[in-house]
Amino acid sequence: MIPKVNEIKVSYKQRIPARQWPKIEHSRDAAALLHQTWDHDTIALYETFKVIILNNGNRVKAIMELSHGGMTGAIVDVRLLFGIVLKVAGTAIILAHNHPSGTLKPSQPDRQITEKIRKAGAILDIRLLDHILLVPDGNHYSFADEGIL
Numbered sequence: 001m002i003p004k005v006n007e008i009k010v011s012y013k014q015r016i017p018a019r020q021w022p023k024i025e026h027s028r029d030a031a032a033l034l035h036q037t038w039d040h041d042t043i044a045l046y047e048t049f050k051v052i053i054l055n056n057g058n059r060v061k062a063i064m065e066l067s068h069g070g071m072t073g074a075i076v077d078v079r080l081l082f083g084i085v086l087k088v089a090g091t092a093i094i095l096a097h098n099h100p101s102g103t104l105k106p107s108q109p110d111r112q113i114t115e116k117i118r119k120a121g122a123i124l125d126i127r128l129l130d131h132i133l134l135v136p137d138g139n140h141y142s143f144a145d146e147g148i149l
Helices: 027-037 078-087 108-124
Strands: 048-054 060-068 092-098 127-134 140-142
Touching: 027 048, 027 060, 027 092, 027 127, 027 140, 048 078, 060 078, 078 108, 092 108, 108 127
Parallel strands: 092 127
Antiparallel strands: 048 060, 048 092, 127 140
């Protein structure tokens, strides 16, 4: 008798040619793209955590919302994050979340989750290029620009 087991299927449907994907060359590029795609009705209300997934040429394959939380925090499941990145064959990521308060200073939990994700990515050979903090007025803070990454 053959035991019954679940089947796993991995697929990725590329609907936009890679040459049309936005290219990220600087934190300003990432912040501008994020501000364009963020829900402006909620950016001042609650925290949302997203990841930009890039190919080896720093072209954006996808932007994925991982979670949204309360006014002062959002939970990030690192396993879910890397499960998604691996599924779409990403080679680099940029983390992003908003601070509804308008504060452009990363908190200690912001620094801790960034380091945890950086270490996990290193094991998987997925580069963490930046962590961008967005505020409702359109400004941003870049971990990479500030020398934290």
